[in-house]
Amino acid sequence: MASGLEEKKKRVVSGMRPTGKLHIGHYFGALQNWVRLQNDPTYECFYFIADWHALTSDYADTSAVAQNTIEIVTDYLAAGLDPQKCVIFQQSLVPEHAELHLLLSMVTPLGWLERVPTYKEQIENVTNKDLHTYGFLGYPTLQTADIVIYSEEGTPLFVPVGEDQVSHVELSREIVRRFNFFNGFETKAALRSQENFGSYKRALAKLASDGPEGKLLASTAASKQKWIDPETVDLSLFGVPVSEWDLVQSEAHQLANRIGLENFLQRMGEEAIFFGGLEILVEPGVMLTQTPRIPGLDGRKMSKSYGNAITLSESDDDIRKKTKVMVTDPARKRRTDPGNPDVCPVYDWHKLFSSPDTLKWAAEGCRTAGIGCIECKAKMADHLIEWITPVRERRVQYEQHPKRVLEVIDDGSKRARVEAQKTMARVREAVFGWQKKRKEVMSDGVES
Amino acid sequence: MASGLEEKKKRVVSGMRPTGKLHIGHYFGALQNWVRLQNDPTYECFYFIADWHALTSDYADTSAVAQNTIEIVTDYLAAGLDPQKCVIFQQSLVPEHAELHLLLSMVTPLGWLERVPTYKEQIENVTNKDLHTYGFLGYPTLQTADIVIYSEEGTPLFVPVGEDQVSHVELSREIVRRFNFFNGFETKAALRSQENFGSYKRALAKLASDGPEGKLLASTAASKQKWIDPETVDLSLFGVPVSEWDLVQSEAHQLANRIGLENFLQRMGEEAIFFGGLEILVEPGVMLTQTPRIPGLDGRKMSKSYGNAITLSESDDDIRKKTKVMVTDPARKRRTDPGNPDVCPVYDWHKLFSSPDTLKWAAEGCRTAGIGCIECKAKMADHLIEWITPVRERRVQYEQHPKRVLEVIDDGSKRARVEAQKTMARVREAVFGWQKKRKEVMSDGVES
Numbered sequence: 001m002a003s004g005l006e007e008k009k010k011r012v013v014s015g016m017r018p019t020g021k022l023h024i025g026h027y028f029g030a031l032q033n034w035v036r037l038q039n040d041p042t043y044e045c046f047y048f049i050a051d052w053h054a055l056t057s058d059y060a061d062t063s064a065v066a067q068n069t070i071e072i073v074t075d076y077l078a079a080g081l082d083p084q085k086c087v088i089f090q091q092s093l094v095p096e097h098a099e100l101h102l103l104l105s106m107v108t109p110l111g112w113l114e115r116v117p118t119y120k121e122q123i124e125n126v127t128n129k130d131l132h133t134y135g136f137l138g139y140p141t142l143q144t145a146d147i148v149i150y151s152e153e154g155t156p157l158f159v160p161v162g163e164d165q166v167s168h169v170e171l172s173r174e175i176v177r178r179f180n181f182f183n184g185f186e187t188k189a190a191l192r193s194q195e196n197f198g199s200y201k202r203a204l205a206k207l208a209s210d211g212p213e214g215k216l217l218a219s220t221a222a223s224k225q226k227w228i229d230p231e232t233v234d235l236s237l238f239g240v241p242v243s244e245w246d247l248v249q250s251e252a253h254q255l256a257n258r259i260g261l262e263n264f265l266q267r268m269g270e271e272a273i274f275f276g277g278l279e280i281l282v283e284p285g286v287m288l289t290q291t292p293r294i295p296g297l298d299g300r301k302m303s304k305s306y307g308n309a310i311t312l313s314e315s316d317d318d319i320r321k322k323t324k325v326m327v328t329d330p331a332r333k334r335r336t337d338p339g340n341p342d343v344c345p346v347y348d349w350h351k352l353f354s355s356p357d358t359l360k361w362a363a364e365g366c367r368t369a370g371i372g373c374i375e376c377k378a379k380m381a382d383h384l385i386e387w388i389t390p391v392r393e394r395r396v397q398y399e400q401h402p403k404r405v406l407e408v409i410d411d412g413s414k415r416a417r418v419e420a421q422k423t424m425a426r427v428r429e430a431v432f433g434w435q436k437k438r439k440e441v442m443s444d445g446v447e448s
Numbered sequence: 449m450a451s452g453l454e455e456k457k458k459r460v461v462s463g464m465r466p467t468g469k470l471h472i473g474h475y476f477g478a479l480q481n482w483v484r485l486q487n488d489p490t491y492e493c494f495y496f497i498a499d500w501h502a503l504t505s506d507y508a509d510t511s512a513v514a515q516n517t518i519e520i521v522t523d524y525l526a527a528g529l530d531p532q533k534c535v536i537f538q539q540s541l542v543p544e545h546a547e548l549h550l551l552l553s554m555v556t557p558l559g560w561l562e563r564v565p566t567y568k569e570q571i572e573n574v575t576n577k578d579l580h581t582y583g584f585l586g587y588p589t590l591q592t593a594d595i596v597i598y599s600e601e602g603t604p605l606f607v608p609v610g611e612d613q614v615s616h617v618e619l620s621r622e623i624v625r626r627f628n629f630f631n632g633f634e635t636k637a638a639l640r641s642q643e644n645f646g647s648y649k650r651a652l653a654k655l656a657s658d659g660p661e662g663k664l665l666a667s668t669a670a671s672k673q674k675w676i677d678p679e680t681v682d683l684s685l686f687g688v689p690v691s692e693w694d695l696v697q698s699e700a701h702q703l704a705n706r707i708g709l710e711n712f713l714q715r716m717g718e719e720a721i722f723f724g725g726l727e728i729l730v731e732p733g734v735m736l737t738q739t740p741r742i743p744g745l746d747g748r749k750m751s752k753s754y755g756n757a758i759t760l761s762e763s764d765d766d767i768r769k770k771t772k773v774m775v776t777d778p779a780r781k782r783r784t785d786p787g788n789p790d791v792c793p794v795y796d797w798h799k800l801f802s803s804p805d806t807l808k809w810a811a812e813g814c815r816t817a818g819i820g821c822i823e824c825k826a827k828m829a830d831h832l833i834e835w836i837t838p839v840r841e842r843r844v845q846y847e848q849h850p851k852r853v854l855e856v857i858d859d860g861s862k863r864a865r866v867e868a869q870k871t872m873a874r875v876r877e878a879v880f881g882w883q884k885k886r887k888e889v890m891s892d893g894v895e896s
Binding site: 051055063067092095096098102105108109110134135136137142254257406428431434436 | 499500503504507508509510511513514515518540543544546547549550551553554555556557558559561578580581582583584585586589590630631697698701702705850851854876879880881882884885886889890
């Protein structure tokens with residue numbers, strides 16, 4: 001099934017909320033690019049339906065989410081996403097997202113969430129829903145979990161976004177950095193090798209020079225000037241039920257927490273090379289995507305709620321009917337006025353759907369008043385219909401066989417879950433260390 | 449394994465954070481009561497280690513959580529909890545808690561969390577940790593999930609708490625009520641039976657009398673004065689891809705959301721009987737627990753961080769040494785001064801550990817200056833040691849066989865998970881309705 005994915009070297013994650021049928025704005029704003037990426041053998045792509053995200057604002061009436069999920073996957077497939085080339089899945093079928101979200105929530109500062117521009121904007125502008133909820137505030141943390149649960153060690157992870165979404169990815173990077181620091185800070189084993197005993201003593205002295213924990217160290221480990229083999233250490237020497245090495249690691253982590261990683265490494269000076277952060281989760285990178293301009297029928301941003309969109313399943317009749325009344329260059333009032341295609345939504349659409357010849361015909365005809373807007377729109381509609389026909393045909397295929405859509409969802413979600421579970425195994429070990437602890441317990445001498 | 453649980457009629461859920469070994473304060477404040485409840489055949493008890501909760505404040509250094517989890521389960525067992533009579537489990541081994549937490553977070557108003565007294569108090573008073581995190585704010589939502597994931601339809605659910613914890617359970621009740629309202633609001637099927645057609649028409653008219661959604665209804669369903677069998681309904685009649693019945697349900701839910709359930713039911717008048725809320729999750733009840741007073745060695749609240757506690761594994765020597773310097777009635781300065789046992793911590797301890805004879809001896813001896821404090825403490829220590837011996841012996845047994853402790857955790861967590869999964873199946877269906885949707889898709893006529 002995923003046989004073609006092995007050679008892929010970078011991962012891409014993106015998703016949409018299940019709000020209903022997709023329109024051509026979604027296609028040119030995202031799907032077109034998703035299809036391009038699935039066909040690039042260097043990328044392994046994960047595309048999902050963010051059904052839990054739908055609840056952050058639509059918790060009061062969730063009755064449409066399941067049907068909308070089916071609609072949106074149908075549109076994914078109609079647009080050309082191929083389950084053989086990418087992983088299409090449903091967020092809530094990979095419950096590991098919720099667990100990672102919970103763990104990330106512990107390290108996410110409230111202020112980071114409160115300062116997200118879209119949060120403040122929506123809280124102020126959305127009046128028909130009460131968005132003063134804990135879940136809505138945590139949206140960026142859930143989004144971070146959705147992305148970085150597809151972390152793989154040593155594999156770059158990308159989120160294809162437009163300029164306006166860059167700050168969200170940046171926030172994800174910061175949350176991951178903080179998580180990695182708290183859970184992946186490491187005192188490297190090389191520091192306890194015999195040959196580095198000089199560095200070990202100097203590092204201990206530097207740890208001991210700071211605050212109450214430093215004093216603790218000074219009274220136990222640091223005052224001893226002899227090398228202790230951590231494997232054979234006599235715990236009673238320290239009067240604490242941890243080995244000197246555990247103590248050193250804990251002290252180093254605490255000091256780094258207190259003064260920050262950079263200050264810590266600076267203080268360690270030459271010994272800094274023995275400390276560092278493990279990459280438990282991969283910081284996601286921005287994959288800036290240039291998308292063409294595709295205004296709605298009325299010239300505003302295309303949106304289902306404005307009623308100014310053409311869906312991917314729109315009929316020929318409706319396309320003709322809707323484009324006939326499309327907004328054009330407002331300065332061209334009469335048929336005899338010359339127009340400016342650069343400010344005309346119809347011309348923006350021509351650029352996406354029409355042939356170079358038609359494009360030239362439209363621009364010249366508009367500027368010289370050689371053609372009228374009605375003529376120009378009809379021609380554009382011809383090309384739009386030509387473009388949409390294969391998409392719509394694929395859509396009808398899946399509409400008539402919704403079981404196949406469910407199979408795509410189920411199969412993709414299973415594949416996504418395998419990857420998510422690998423990441424969570426690594427995350428759980430970094431947070432709680434049960435594998436290590438169980439090994440300790442199991443190899444315990446006084447065992448039954 | 450759980451064979452004794454079938455006849456139990458009420459559920460009890462409680463947990464502790466893994467902060468290390470437990471002391472006698474934990475025993476008399478909680479464990480004693482937990483043991484009593486496990487032995488009562490009318491209760492099915494779930495006792496857990498809240499390891500995720502530990503992260504809400506200790507996210508910066510999680511290295512002790514695993515060992516502390518082992519310690520605390522060892523103490524549970526030492527105190528008399530019996531895995532044959534109750535379910536002992538580790539929170540993070542039942543990942544469904546995280547999923548329910550996420551779903552509850554969607555309906556939890558931010559203000560409810562911000563106003564929790566202990567939240568404000570800790571944000572102000574805890575200075576050695578940065579508690580301004582998303583996870584710490586969400587503590588009560590996680591706590592709610594921990595409890596109500598053990599909901600079972602028709603089974604009362606209780607949380608044994610002291611007076612100071614009542615407001616937390618009340619908050620859980622409110623979150624559950626809100627969740628049940630949004631996800632369990634129901635227009636009863638009886639409303640669409642032929643015999644209730646009069647009620648149906650009146651209910652429609654009442655729905656249609658309000659706002660824009662009302663107008664929608666008025667233009668479709670409510671204006672039709674004939675009975676439509678929802679099974680054979682001709683969708684084209686309505687120009688919308690939902691049946692009239694779906695529309696009525698949706699309208700009713702929306703109106704109830706908008707004006708509140710009580711106002712809604714009032715408006716429905718005689719028709720109110722056809723609407724209501726399903727109990728998806730059970731509202732937990734408070735089980736008020738009277739616990740004896742057990743001050744610390746210095747008279748303050750007993751707490752590990754004050755160094756004024758006696759742990760359940762304390763040695764005889766340490767018990768004698770520590771109780772010897774225990775605080776007594778501060779007014780009794782000299783051996784010859786009579787004292788007041790009612791204000792003496794040592795006397796509080798006598799009440800818990802000593803025989804009636806000793807109790808009488810201590811009270812009289814103190815009031816008459818017949819005995820000295822040293823003598824009184826030594827006698828109390830004798831009885832404390834007598835009390836603690838079997839507990840400590842059980843503890844040593846498990847300390848020497850930590851594998852058995854891990855088995856208890858693993859086995860209990862598996863049993864807890866079975867129950868949690870049942871609840872989550874119900875919750876997911878209430879939120880997304882995929883079972884219903886899949887059935888619809890599968891029985892679709894035009895299927896491949």
